[in-house]
Amino acid sequence: MPNKIKQYQNELKNGVLPRREFIKLAAAAGISSTSLGLLLSSNAHAQTPKRGGRLTVGVESSQQSNSIDPARYYSDSDLLRGFALYDTLVNRGPDLSPTPQLAVSWESNADASKWVFKLRKGVQFHNGKEFGAEDVIYSLQHHLGEKSESPAKAYLSQIKEMKKIDKHTVEFTLTSPNAELPIILSDTRVHMIADGYTDFTTTTNGTGPFKVKEFKPGSTYIFERNPNYWGSEGPYIDEIEYIGIADPTARVNALLSGDIDLMMSLDPKAAHLIERSQNFNLLRAESGMHSGLVMMRDREPTANKNLRMAMKYGIDREMILKNVYKGYGHIGNDHPISSFDPYYNSDIPQRAYDPDKARFYIKKAGMENKSMDLYSSAVTGVGSIPSCEILQETAKAGGVNLNLHKVSADSYWSSVWMQKPMCTTTWPARPIPDLMFSIAYKGDAKWNETVWKNDRFDKLLLQARSETNFDKRKAMYGEMQNMLQQDGGIIIMAFLDTLDAANKKVKGITPHPSGPLGFNQFATTAWIDS
Amino acid sequence: MRNIQSKSSPFRDLLQNLTPTAIICLSILIILIVLAIAAPWVSPYQPTEILTDESYHLMSDSMLLGGDYLGRDIASRLIYGLQITLGVTFVVTVLAFFTGCLLGFLAAVLGGIFDTLLSRVIDALIALPAIMIALIVIASLGSSLPVLIVTLALIDSTRVFRIARALAMNIVASDYVEAARVRGEGLKWIIWHEILPNALGPLAAEFGIRFTYTILFMSALGFLGLGMQPPHADLGLLIRENMQGLLFGSYAPLYPALAISLITITINIFIDWYLQQLDSALPSEF
């Protein structure tokens, strides 16, 4: 290993070097993303991974609705399991850049409206079938089909046409140019399934590092090592079991007692405990995942801009970050781009808690001390209700009177979200601003939760997609951020780091900004040091 | 024969027979109730006020019992939690007893098809797990305080119905109800003047027992996320939201647990004493 890297690594450990910078520097030094993962994990000394062993992973929940059908992933644990069973065409590195996976290379035409992907050869599905272009088309069609219930339909529908050029080449034609198609194809749901495979109730047929040994939604999820996996690194573990432990305290206890080796979604309050402990590692990555407060712009009372301003000044972002998330995250500036994102517009001044201004605006809105309903639920993140409690308290000081309703998880998405004027929301990290803006802020987006309709915004969004120059693109996204900050209906309560924890004997996991437990890589790279 | 000379009332008799244990229980209960009622005056802070950014702040002069996970004062939240728990449980239990007793008495007095139908429906409701009924009802009507109260009262009232009916059945078979019937008294008189006063003793005991069950059931609902609306928290929710504190050696979840235990134990011991007043004594060789 080059000395330089070692130095970077020390700086990273001591907190001198931001992680993101480290990744950039490491990449510049020619380190592959997999080895980078090893470097990043805190005990990434020059250890050779060991084969064998059984890994027990504590996940957030275990429900009937858990599925291994890529079109039916609804929880983080589904995504996590998906990455063990399937591969994507394009991998997404910890720096959010696209790297080869089942596609070895890709190129587009000049305006990025037509893409050709070369596929990896010699990849086998779990049942021995060889992977090829028809599987890619089938897998994407699985989301795009008429009867599809898949959320991925939203962003995959920009693929107008798929063509098999030969056994190992596919061509995609887009409805409109998009320079960032590869990173979109690294998304969690774009998993490759074998052509014609339909029944996902108890098993599946993917190419991933693991195959299903037992899958019973709501109770048992055991995967075993795929001996024929194409990759050269990993998988190292013989068997993975996912155990759903919904209660955060019970999950930590299970980790501490050694019943599980790994756990996702560590409560920030317990993170400190893990950090200090001798036997456990905290797995943490800065992430664009955020918890938000939605104010629908098309209905009263939130249609009133003064009211929205009052809310934006009535929220104490710092306090929420400190008290609820214990500092494991970042504050936002009323738009969904985080401060460490390359596209972040740092020219916009950070809005801060100011009860006087809040009072000024609420008076202007004529809503001073009038009670307004605010809805939240644990499904928008465990921190959202406590955040709302803090918001309630801080807003009160500005004369904004909020009436908090806690809604049970089962009816939140169907009867509150996008219906009640003020409610909480959560969004996982998107690798590029385009994805975030397209899914929730584009005028005609299905999940335009704040009802943000702005022609200029939509136009900029399209322009940025085909813009290949980074600085120009950044300027466009910067303007869009400004619009949302000034007039939007969203308040980012906090950007949240991914927080997971692992027993020290588990190695090889690189925290990933896009999701829990190293997101797409952990099943392949994790190993047990016995 | 007891004291024929002086006029006596059942209530005065009871007070005269207070044992030290009963006095302690009664005092604790009264203190808790007073604390709950006087919450706005006795609580050191607003229950929602955030005092520190530290989770599970240690006990200190300013925070008598320490802080909770969000940095609020546990003592204040405890006092308000007590208010909510006692208040909601009281309303629930009163509602449950009102409906349960009314229906139970009616079933016992009217008998026949009314009794059969009602008993079967109540049986069916009891056959379903309480938690399931609560889940379905709250899922149907949304989680709000009135819904919570009505649901809990509905579930409780089925249990009360059974007891009220059984009690009333016994009373209805007694000579003095027969005497009232042969006098030509109507339903209203029989229920209000004959059955109710005589069922009151055992019902009061049952009231205490149901009261404690309701507190615990509310905690279980809170665990499943169906309980009170924040920032208000009943004692069960206070335990639940601070449970992680145990990892850090914080006592935060133990105070509300202690409060629930105090309520439960004192009520039950008080009831035991009360029932003893109603009961006949036992052979002394036991």
Next chain:
Amino acid sequence: MDLPLIVIRRMAIGVVTVLVVSLLVFAGTELLPGDVAQAILGPGATPESIANIRARLGLDQAAHIRYMHWFGNLLHGDMGTSLVSGREISVLIAERSSNTFLLAGVTALVAVPLSVLLGLIASTRPNGRIDKTISAITLTLISIPDFLVAVILVSIFSVQLGWLPALSTIRPDSNFLELARMLVLPVTALSFTVIAHMARMTRTAVLNELTSPAIEMAILKGVPKSRLLLVHALSNAIAPIVNVIALNLAYLISGVVVIETLFNINGLGKLMVDAVTTRDIPLVQGCAMLFCAVYVLLNLFADTISIVANPRIRHPK
């Protein structure tokens, strides 16, 4: 009335209860707002997918026709398939039942004898020191919410001492020792919640008997105390004790979702909560019918024992 006739009567009442429950459950689940599609798809539901699921459910038919259809199938043992996971409900329930019955069974084996014993001990010297201690302990145990009990037990015995596992993931291939170790904590937590009720009922029932002239007679004819309690008092107090045991067993089978969740035991309670939260109506109905059947059977069993224990009914004049 003689014995078989009474049992048959009780069975008939049980059947009626099951019928009423089926109606209530059907009506209740009809009222559930939100669609299974909405509930499981979350924000991802599309009008088409909702329509697809509605068609699969046959929601276009009238309610009473659906009820008849559903109940008819139920009688044939066909509970339908889960809307969410697409698996046979009978298979799902069967899978979960084994865990639940194991947990409930072991808990019963521990808690029932223990509580009867405690009740008996308490009743030997009512209001004496032992009685008050037992009363205080059982009350304390019942008055702490079960989730806190579970977490405290795990903190002490799993995290601090490392003696026992924190999770009880029961597997078909678990050996006896593993099972035993796994079950210690959940069984303890559950016992805490049921012992108080049963012990107190035993105490009350036995005490009730102890005030009877028959017991005074037995004392006066020189029957030793132990026999007085175990033979003379208990034989007459069986009915209420068995009844309360049945109630608690029913609770152990249907109402222990909290413990199941905390110890990751894949049992019926979790299945039911899961079904309700995802609006998996056939599964909700299936669970409800199962719980009801269990309740009715346990009560029938208790009634039968009470009847058998009562010679008045066993040997009519």
Next chain:
Amino acid sequence: MNSNNDILQVQNLCVDAIDRHGKTMPIVCNISFSIAPGQITSLIGESGSGKTTVSLATMGYSRPNCKISKGKVILQDEDLLNLDSSQIQQKRGSDIAYIAQSAAAAFNRALTIGAQVTEVAVLRGLMTRQQADLRAVSLYNQLGLPNPETIGRLYPHQVSGGQLQRLMAAMAMMCHPKLLIMDEPTTALDVTTQIEVLQAFKRLIREQKVAAIYVSHDLAVVVQMADDILVLKDGRMVELQSTQNILDNPCQEYTRMLMDAVPQLQLPHISHQPLTAAAAAAADKLTPDPVEKCRLENTVRKEANSDVLLTLSNVTAAYGSNTSTVLKDISLKVNLGETIGIIGESGSGKTTLGRVISGLMVPSNGQIEFQGRVLNNTCKQRSREDLRQIQFVFQMAETALNPRHRIRQILGRPLEFYLGMTGRAAEERIVELLDLVELSAEFIDRFPRELSGGQLQRINFARALAAEPKLIICDEITSALDTLVSKAIIELLINLKNRLGIAYVFISHDLSTVAKLADSLAVMRHGEIVEFNKTGNVLTPPHHEYTELLLDSIPKLRTGWLEEVSGLVYNPV
């Protein structure tokens, strides 16, 4: 009273009651007596006199909240009160045996009779199971029980009350006890059954040479059983004498009062046995007997005014579907102001008859006419006026009066309900009613539990009077009362009847009580009226066979009667 070979000596026995606050109050004081083998000493007194307490204390046992505070109970030179509880428990069942008041309640209903009879003998290892079973069978034989070989396999509810009482005697005699204590062993039995049981007991005691304590409130029965009688009042000894002495020459006024209160039938025909001197003296003292006098007066008045008040024609009633008919084809007539006595043993249907008249029970057949109109069958359908006219007085005042109502409400309610009387008028009337039943006005704010049994029965009766009815049905209203109290109630009834002209249907199992009051008597058996006639006619021979049995079964207040009567059986063809 030879102290040398006495089995039991009780010396200065005191028992205290302990209230909730731990305060003690003596309930039995300074009792001393002794019993020789084969002898029976009887404890007699009214309820509350402490007779049961004394008898239990001789077993070293005190009821809950009581404590033996002083004295000695010497059983064959050993003071039981010095033994600890397990030692004493060893004595019970083998050396001392007990026969409880109600065998039906005292037998464990969940165990077979045989198991209970032989339990202690086998448990103590005194006998093997086979020996015990054999002994039990021989005892059953001695006690004249049917099917002695198999009766042990039955459960208590499967045999009759009389048999159970004798089975309990077998249980008591199982281990050849030295001392036998019997607490009102025949009180719950019918008169005809009582004789057999008493005879069996007495024979057994004499044969086995047991010392026995016989506790009873019934002087006539006691006289048959006891060698010595100990009269108790308020926990103190009034008098201890041999039976004959007590009868002939009671020293104490109280003993004499007790004897006077024993209702004695004065049969119109010449009693074929001469009255004892004491009884004769008692009878002399009573003349002119006010009871007899007013009966005669009434008969006269009834003759003058013989309007029919109530007619029952062919009334049949059954509980349940048709399994057990309790009333078969009853026809009865009650005239205005007339008193009908209905007499019969338990199960004869006499109470049912009263309930049918009052509308509490629906007859399956027949009709009831009241003042010339047909009455509806159930009280629900009857008009308030009809209900007011016929009042029902329940047997047990303790249960017939709502324990949560004050006397004001108990008596005020019928006033308000029937007569619309409230406020001051009602209050005045209540006081008047209290006065009528000879209670003072201060009772008005009492609760029933603050009243004694006799006072309660007066209130119970006053409640019926409050309605100002034409007919009052009294269901065994004196049977739960002490002899003295019962006598006073009967006198009250007679007094009121004369003053108010109300007709009574007086239901009782006690022929001698009814005969004092009734103008006519209906004798019931197995749901049928076997004889219905003017009281004088019923009591005058030739009797109906069953009436004769009843008459003969009433114990007479003289010694030797029990030995004379034998083979009293009624076999209707």
